[in-house]
Amino acid sequence: MQLSDKIKQTIRDVRDYPQPGIVFKDITPILSDPQLVNEMITQLKTDLKGLHLDAIAAVEARGFIFGAILAHALNVPFIPIRKAGKLPYKTIQQEYSLEYGTAAIEMHEDALQPGWRVLVHDDVLATGGTAGAAANLVRHAGAELVGFSFIINLSFLPGELNLLHQFGVNPQYLVTY
Ligand SMILES: O=P(O)(O)OC[C@H]1O[C@H](OP(=O)(O)OP(=O)(O)O)[C@H](O)[C@@H]1O
Numbered sequence: 001m002q003l004s005d006k007i008k009q010t011i012r013d014v015r016d017y018p019q020p021g022i023v024f025k026d027i028t029p030i031l032s033d034p035q036l037v038n039e040m041i042t043q044l045k046t047d048l049k050g051l052h053l054d055a056i057a058a059v060e061a062r063g064f065i066f067g068a069i070l071a072h073a074l075n076v077p078f079i080p081i082r083k084a085g086k087l088p089y090k091t092i093q094q095e096y097s098l099e100y101g102t103a104a105i106e107m108h109e110d111a112l113q114p115g116w117r118v119l120v121h122d123d124v125l126a127t128g129g130t131a132g133a134a135a136n137l138v139r140h141a142g143a144e145l146v147g148f149s150f151i152i153n154l155s156f157l158p159g160e161l162n163l164l165h166q167f168g169v170n171p172q173y174l175v176t177y
């Protein structure tokens, strides 16, 4: 069976969470399957090989899971981007809207070195609001945004087009709905 089919078989749809009308893609069953996680990391490493990354920035909370495993696997720094108020040192901040609300995220002001080639990783690409805000933080820090990677793309929402238009970078993902 293809990896994308295995992933889709394992993801659980939760209707009307966190709001009526949203079909929530729950990745926790994937995390209970270490063999599948291994295969996904192997695939992501292959997909990202040509980017010559200096760091991976990922968004709290679900983006941390594969973002951290991937950064470790590629032997590059992991840069946490957190919801506002959670990081202890001086931060830069970006507000954004997502499929079900608005929020603000932050990154430590010294987390990235100017000129670093940085990938933004998250679990789900929906409207692209979260990943776009993370990409803005990367650019404000003087680093180069060279890619977006996701586990899931929700293609009935405009996230992929939004990111391509705003940043000139084609998002990569393992499965699409
Ligand atoms: O493309 P968008 O419309 O921005 O939506 C995608 C974002 O929504 C979810 O995060 P959420 O804010 O629910 O946080 P969590 O990871 O802490 O659950 C998901 O993990 C992405 O970060």
Ligand SMILES: Nc1ncnc2[nH]cnc12
Residues within 6 Å of the ligand: 022, 023, 024, 025, 026, 098, 099, 100, 124, 126, 127, 154
């Ligand atoms: N439908 C969805 N499922 C899981 N995470 C999401 N983030 C934004 N939309 C989502």
